[in-house]
Amino acid sequence: MTYEKNMNKPAIAAVVPAAGIGSRMQASCPKQYLTLLERPVLSHTLATLLACQAISHVYVALAAHDRRFEQLAEAQHPQLSTVAGGDTRGASVLAGVQAAQQAGYDFVAVHDAARPCLSQQDLAQVIAAGVSHSDGAILATPVRDSMKHADAQQQIIANVDRNDVWQALTPQVFRTDLLLAALQQMGVNHPQMTDEASAVQYFGRTPMLVTGSVKNLKITHPEDLAIAAAYLSMPSSASVSTAE
Ligand SMILES: Nc1ccn([C@@H]2O[C@H](COP(=O)(O)OP(=O)(O)OP(=O)(O)O)[C@@H](O)[C@H]2O)c(=O)n1
Numbered sequence: 364m365t366y367e368k369n370m371n372k373p374a375i376a377a378v379v380p381a382a383g384i385g386s387r388m389q390a391s392c393p394k395q396y397l398t399l400l401e402r403p404v405l406s407h408t409l410a411t412l413l414a415c416q417a418i419s420h421v422y423v424a425l426a427a428h429d430r431r432f433e434q435l436a437e438a439q440h441p442q443l444s445t446v447a448g449g450d451t452r453g454a455s456v457l458a459g460v461q462a463a464q465q466a467g468y469d470f471v472a473v474h475d476a477a478r479p480c481l482s483q484q485d486l487a488q489v490i491a492a493g494v495s496h497s498d499g500a501i502l503a504t505p506v507r508d509s510m511k512h513a514d515a516q517q518q519i520i521a522n523v524d525r526n527d528v529w530q531a532l533t534p535q536v537f538r539t540d541l542l543l544a545a546l547q548q549m550g551v552n553h554p555q556m557t558d559e560a561s562a563v564q565y566f567g568r569t570p571m572l573v574t575g576s577v578k579n580l581k582i583t584h585p586e587d588l589a590i591a592a593a594y595l596s597m598p599s600s601a602s603v604s605t606a607e
């Protein structure tokens with residue numbers, strides 16, 4: 364075992380899919396290694412997870428050809444292990460969840476490498492909800508703009524009632540055995556497996572939404588790096604509204 368069993372506390376591992384190529388960033392290296400306030404994006408993400416008292420170990424899924432990870436300050440951390448990622452985000456997550464299960468962790472908190480602005484407060488809240496709700500919990504934010512359905516010509520065909528529409532974020536926290544069974548049943552190459560909750564929903568369960576900060580953005584497009592830098596530079600008490 365890589366953690367100390369405590370009868371009062373569930374054993375929780377984080378799983379970080381970090382094997383993507385970041386094609387939408389159009390950068391010279393995968394986005395998790397781009398510099399954000401003088402450190403790689405992934406370094407910010409891992410430091411937040413490693414600083415969380417509730418998380419005993421972090422499994423990072425890496426691309427087979429990755430030679431950058433070993434340069435990170437966190438690479439040799441005793442509470443961190445790497446696993447071989449896969450061709451899809453789901454395959455990378457599955458590899459980390461399998462490692463967590465083999466080590467005996469009861470719960471997993473899956474968090475994108477590309478989300479470096481997660482706060483300790485949001486992390487603690489989604490872990491508390493994921494551990495207490497039998498079908499797990501994910502961070503999410505209510506959508507703030509008008510939402511439209513469009514046809515193939517990009518013409519509006521209908522409005523979407525936004526009152527019950529949320530944007531899914533990470534971390535997403537589940538019992539390890541539940542998430543493993545759900546990922547395996549849906550199949551990690553399923554086109555609709557865009558996050559862990561999708562697999563758990565496909566398995567017939569109903570995860571909870573926990574309202575998180577919009578600052579927890581996923582670095583996806585070139586302009587997102589500057590936004591992340593601005594968010595990380597704000598004092599932690601500075602709030603960004605989650606709903607309009
Ligand atoms: N085969 C893959 C694909 C994605 N990811 C990870 O999943 C997270 C969210 O995925 P996304 O933002 O889509 O990352 P990329 O696939 O790298 O980006 P893109 O789709 O623009 O190529 C990222 O941390 C990414 O590294 C992964 O571990 N393994």
Ligand SMILES: C[C@](O)(CO)[C@H](O)COP(=O)(O)O
Nearest residue numbers: 452475531532533557558581
């Ligand atoms: C998991 C996720 O970050 C939740 O918003 C998102 O679904 C990942 O999607 P991507 O297409 O791999 O960026």
